[in-house]
Amino acid sequence: MFANMGAYGATLIRWALVPVFLLLIAALLYGMLRLIGWRPKPAFGLALVSPWLVGFLVFMAFPLLYSLYLSFTDFSIFSGGRWVGLQNYARLFFHDREFWPSLRLTVLYALVTVPIGVVGALLVALLLSQRVKAIGLFRTIYYLPAVLPEVAVALLWRWLFNSESGLINRLLAPLFRILRIDQPDWFGDPHYVLPAFIIMSLWGIFGTNVVIFLAALTDVPRSLYEAAEIDGAVGWQKLIYITIPQISPIILLQVVMGMISALQIFTVAMFVRPTSAAGKFMNQLVYERGFVQLHMGEASAIAWVLFLLILILTLIIFRSSPAWVYYEGRER
Template structure:
């Protein structure tokens, strides 16, 4: 118990709920007021407000309120069955100083993001460059490479678990190497040293999906005149690609990089279906699920979730700040 704060405070719990309801009602009143003013000013603007009002209500009820409520829960001990108990910063202190599984999970998640995202973007860029060529049957290959994006994530995770099993496809293909080196087959997900490389290899599967399509569309929009002019001036293919193509598609590269960082930090389905040694840690998103829905520590799970959100914001801000020097927007003038 913290000094000056009761262990169980139903009045505070009720107050928080009523404050949340009041905030929701206030936002609804502001939306209604804006709608009425828009109706008086211009009917088309009023119609626009009317069309987005259901979406805004859904955003407030199903996203904004749960986010704010989870912030409150992160300062409580809550097991779902009993009302939350206010514990102050205890969840955060325990998370940083006492939880032996937390920091290995942070390390695994960050390393996975830092390594897999650049490799994935480079792989998607290389694949998109090949698919941008107009050759016979290219439509079939463009469709084929998009298939991984529409496959269910759970089915994909089970497929990779079978492929990385001790007698799975990967070890079967590597059996000549094992015999040559006189070594035992690798235990991909049982050896804590191989957990991170295994998930990074799995991440390549997503390269041939949405990112490839986005970069392919960006490559198709690069003016051919710029490339032809550079070739006439004596530039080689690599110079044209690095000095013209890449700067022209840099906004698309920034987008897939940021979305890749967010997606990698929120990796959930594959590690949920694939058991790994506890000493290797698990991904933070899975750790939140385990704490909240397996051990019923909703308050502690909320604290970990908020730490994950802050970590994602920091990494995203780093990528965004880095983009100022390398991302080119058509028509933009810069002082260098």
């Protein structure tokens, strides 16, 4: 056992030195802040968060800025790189045959799945907010998708959509015979790839999204429903005029987070492996250009286009939110 420790000795030493290094940074920061006149408590508080600041700068800010630099270079992992300016972006927009199909597939997937996911999660949460027997058991069951490994779920869907022995085609076989159409090759036919991924996205309705909506529904004041009932409001009127306005900030959160998640789909697409004729999702294209073809400059450019797309759509959602998001105490 100890004979094998030598192979890992350097790694163990570096691992042990990390907390020592972070403590030293915190101590130095505290001393510098005290020297420039900071009070003990604020200086001590900033020193305590300095490990997080170091982690943010090293593992998030530096890679982010470095990828922006790489997007303007012709960089390869083995041969280094040279500055090419906007050539990577020009190649993407005007000469790359895979970029526009990838962008189209990713955006269409997000535009369809996000509304379905938000509305579906809200409807399930409304059902789970009812006072019935064994409601705790049902809530646990509907939360299970949040704890299942994404890779296992992807492989399960791949088997369900199998064109020859998949359960979905077997269940729909009578319908196909009535309509006189062949059983679809879900991941082999480009026309069925997007519908297949949309169906798979229904799995995301359950899990964390339902829990968040369920928590929001329990925070709606009961007195509002009682006042509406006195005025003669029925179920759907209470839903439209009380429930939805009261939880609209949570709906905004779910829309933004769902849109960001949908545009960054990667794991499921990589393990399902649909035909490339339908296009690749943008994160797949980033991986292929960077780690298969080893063109890190092009991969970084695609990643920044995806980042700008997410930023623009997020800003559009927030700009539209005053028209449909209700905040208590805010005048319209």
